[in-house]
Amino acid sequence: MTDTPNPKPNSKGERIAKVMARAGLCSRREAERWIAGGRVAVNGEILQTPAFVVVPGAKVVVDGQPLDAPEATRLWRYHKPQGLLTTHRDPRGRPTVFEKLEDGLPRLISVGRLDMASEGLLLLTNNGELARFLELPSTGWSRRYRIRVHGRVSEEALAKLTAGITVSGINYGRIDASLERQVGANAWLRITLREGKNREVRRVMEHLGYQVNRLIRTAYGPFQLGKLGQEDLEEVTAKVGADQLPGFFEARGPQAKPAAKPVRRAAPTGKSSGPGKISGSNKKLGLSKKSQPDRKPGPNKKTGPGRKKDEKRDANRRR
Numbered sequence: 001m002t003d004t005p006n007p008k009p010n011s012k013g014e015r016i017a018k019v020m021a022r023a024g025l026c027s028r029r030e031a032e033r034w035i036a037g038g039r040v041a042v043n044g045e046i047l048q049t050p051a052f053v054v055v056p057g058a059k060v061v062v063d064g065q066p067l068d069a070p071e072a073t074r075l076w077r078y079h080k081p082q083g084l085l086t087t088h089r090d091p092r093g094r095p096t097v098f099e100k101l102e103d104g105l106p107r108l109i110s111v112g113r114l115d116m117a118s119e120g121l122l123l124l125t126n127n128g129e130l131a132r133f134l135e136l137p138s139t140g141w142s143r144r145y146r147i148r149v150h151g152r153v154s155e156e157a158l159a160k161l162t163a164g165i166t167v168s169g170i171n172y173g174r175i176d177a178s179l180e181r182q183v184g185a186n187a188w189l190r191i192t193l194r195e196g197k198n199r200e201v202r203r204v205m206e207h208l209g210y211q212v213n214r215l216i217r218t219a220y221g222p223f224q225l226g227k228l229g230q231e232d233l234e235e236v237t238a239k240v241g242a243d244q245l246p247g248f249f250e251a252r253g254p255q256a257k258p259a260a261k262p263v264r265r266a267a268p269t270g271k272s273s274g275p276g277k278i279s280g281s282n283k284k285l286g287l288s289k290k291s292q293p294d295r296k297p298g299p300n301k302k303t304g305p306g307r308k309k310d311e312k313r314d315a316n317r318r319r
Contacts, residue, residue, distance in 0.1 A: 015051070016031065019054045020062065026109070031128070035047050036050075071127075073249075075235070076233050078121075078231075080121075084096060086110050102233075111125060111135060112220070133245075137195050142219070148212070149212050153182060153187040170203075177191050177192075
């Protein structure tokens, strides 16, 4: 067994966990657990530490199977419905997001999570390194939600969240919250945050005395839920991926280049996104208005009497 780091620090290569993640097999964290479980071998030697650099030409085997060459990086938007866990398998046998995806897709990893009762936009990728990159607060991407809470909402209490809040010993950063409308005993709120800690929205609202009875993620960074129907899966094009993630692809060179072919899976139910829709931002690519490329206005076409007069003048000229 190999339990010491290798080889010289300046040798060309990548950490084993990074290699496994980039191959789309798992996330880096999962890779480290698999290594600790003795499931990974390099050149016939079972690894015991993730502090191992894989050099070009090395043979990596996971669970007895050779590791595939890294795939081109791909990213999808998925409209998660309520009632699904964001995990690959559940010991209790509850339904998961990944069980519902169609066959023929590579092994996908979620960018962050949505709990079983939550719905809305979930980004999926075949690159564990990209998933980790997008989850980091340092990436600077905001997460936006529409939530429904039970109770009469105080806008003054919501305004104080911009200074951050501590709940049960956990510090949460700035949260922008606004009241959309109060409907009887319930209220719809819009929430924007950047950290995305575990069950952050629900815990903060409960701390304020509001029970969340519906939570819809409407955007993750520049990517929007838009008109994506429930259980629809739409791949982000290579151009959009490269434009929106220059910091990721430029730092990793050509080997991380996004795949070019977009694929869309239509939901069998044909359900719309309902309250998750964002007025004015339902673009085909699912991008926010700020992320849309500028378009030159087309020619100003005349209609009505002015158009008929022009047509009559053109007809006289032809005579």
